[in-house]
Amino acid sequence: MIPLAFDYARPDTLDDAIALLAEKGEDASVLAGGHSLIPVMKVRLGAPEFLIDIGRLSELSYITLDEAAGEVAIGAGTKHRDLVSSEVLAAEVPLLPAVARTVGDPQIRARGTLGGTLAHADPAADLPAAVLALDGTVVLQGPRGRRSVPVGEFYTGVFTTVREPDELIVEIRIPRCGDQGWAYEKFTRRSNDWAIVAVAVSGDRVGLVNMGSTSLRATATEQALKDGRSIAEAAALAAEGTEPPADTHGTPAYRTHLAQVLTRRALETARGQR
Amino acid sequence: MKVEITVNGEATTADVEPRQLLAHYLRDTVGLKATNIGCDTSSCGACTVLLDGEAVKSCTVLSVQADRQSVTTMEGLDGAAEGRPEHPVTAAFHAEHGLQCGFCTPGMVMAAVSLIEHDEDLDERKVREGLEGNLCRCTGYHNIVRAVLVAAGKDPDAAQKAEAASGAPRTAPGFSRGEAGA
Numbered sequence: 001m002i003p004l005a006f007d008y009a010r011p012d013t014l015d016d017a018i019a020l021l022a023e024k025g026e027d028a029s030v031l032a033g034g035h036s037l038i039p040v041m042k043v044r045l046g047a048p049e050f051l052i053d054i055g056r057l058s059e060l061s062y063i064t065l066d067e068a069a070g071e072v073a074i075g076a077g078t079k080h081r082d083l084v085s086s087e088v089l090a091a092e093v094p095l096l097p098a099v100a101r102t103v104g105d106p107q108i109r110a111r112g113t114l115g116g117t118l119a120h121a122d123p124a125a126d127l128p129a130a131v132l133a134l135d136g137t138v139v140l141q142g143p144r145g146r147r148s149v150p151v152g153e154f155y156t157g158v159f160t161t162v163r164e165p166d167e168l169i170v171e172i173r174i175p176r177c178g179d180q181g182w183a184y185e186k187f188t189r190r191s192n193d194w195a196i197v198a199v200a201v202s203g204d205r206v207g208l209v210n211m212g213s214t215s216l217r218a219t220a221t222e223q224a225l226k227d228g229r230s231i232a233e234a235a236a237l238a239a240e241g242t243e244p245p246a247d248t249h250g251t252p253a254y255r256t257h258l259a260q261v262l263t264r265r266a267l268e269t270a271r272g273q274r
Numbered sequence: 275m276k277v278e279i280t281v282n283g284e285a286t287t288a289d290v291e292p293r294q295l296l297a298h299y300l301r302d303t304v305g306l307k308a309t310n311i312g313c314d315t316s317s318c319g320a321c322t323v324l325l326d327g328e329a330v331k332s333c334t335v336l337s338v339q340a341d342r343q344s345v346t347t348m349e350g351l352d353g354a355a356e357g358r359p360e361h362p363v364t365a366a367f368h369a370e371h372g373l374q375c376g377f378c379t380p381g382m383v384m385a386a387v388s389l390i391e392h393d394e395d396l397d398e399r400k401v402r403e404g405l406e407g408n409l410c411r412c413t414g415y416h417n418i419v420r421a422v423l424v425a426a427g428k429d430p431d432a433a434q435k436a437e438a439a440s441g442a443p444r445t446a447p448g449f450s451r452g453e454a455g456a
């Protein structure tokens with residue numbers, strides 16, 4: 001399978017990439033690791049006229065602890081494999097490397113990037129729900145400068161976000177977790193597959209994978225926990241307000257059941273760590 | 275677009291369409307046929323090659339993304355171009371019969387080379403996880419996993435009994451870490 005024809009550029013600097021994106025606007029797609037975009041183009045579900053390749057911009061690849069802000073700053077071009085092996089993340093936000101380890105397979109983790117998977121906005125992707133549970137912030141940069149968007153406000157629908165066509169995700173910021181418990185429960189039928197449903201827990205925040213048109217917080221569960229209700233009672237509310245998809249892997253009712261069971265397990269694991 | 279890609283240590287250059295996939299560059303432009311295209315959807319791993327030393331699925335990389343980088347295919351491993359199993363990983367696949375129809379083998383071997391390079395202390399569980407991106411329909415993976423353990427200098431019998439390998443390691447002749455994938 002071969003994509004439709006397009007033009008390609010690989011700018012040498014972030015500034016050049018943003019200038020080119022401002023020039024090409026809606027005709028362009030940003031290529032990072034390519035493991036979401038290239039498959040979409042191969043099956044002709046996407047046909048950008050211009051690709052701006054930021055996959056080799058080393059200035060977008062870093063993981064640093066910002067002590068003053070109490071946050072970890074992660075360059076958008078940081079690859080999944082580097083999330084998995086990061087000592088900073090293991091110490092400060094251990095949910096993130098644990099989730100990154102479940103993405104695809106080693107070859108995919110060697111190419112895919114955190115910014116890329118957030119921008120692609122697949123509701124079945126692992127890392128967006130993890131960043132939701134971690135209360136992260138997405139930093140966008142465009143011709144009008146930088147702006148920060150809480151990840152809870154970032155997603156607008158299937159494969160859509162508030163990112164403007166001339167903006168790049170440049171950084172993801174995540175508050176330090178301290179000794180909050182965490183867990184990731186992912187249900188798949190096959191090794192290296194997408195989740196049928198998955199649940200990311202950090203403290204009392206719960207992120208859901210594949211339970212609607214975007215990555216979601218299980219708000220009813222979170223409220224129940226705040227109200228002091230038991231894990232079992234809170235987990236029973238995990239699918240409240242969601243619209244789980246129907247496909248060959250399961251019905252909405254099946255996914256609702258999975259979300260409840262996985263949320264209970266994840267909360268129990270997370271509580272057990274405190 | 276003109277690309278310059280070092281393939282198995284030799285400079286190659288060609289004028290390619292940006293939409294050309296690296297797998298097609300290797301097979302059709304350079305003429306090296308070990309890199310197989312199986313599923314063409316980034317699932318099966320038969321097209322795995324090393325890109326600047328990193329295992330990647332060449333059906334999901336554009337040739338232009340590999341411009342001015344270096345690629346190693348199965349043909350680039352010691353002895354492989356002459357059909358001889360001299361590289362420690364190919365030697366171990368040969369000795370342990372880590373193949374059946376052979377279609378997935380080049381991708382398996384390249385994934386194994388990268389895995390051994392990245393982890394100095396492999397055990398059976400790590401090998402199985404490390405080959406997660408490579409699908410084989412023929413062999414049930416048993417001999418493939420054994421072969422990777424042997425190539426990594428582990429005793430596959432001990433390693434398959436306990437996660438922590440014990441006993442005298444069996445090292446395939448000529449292997450030393452750091453050569454693999456060079």
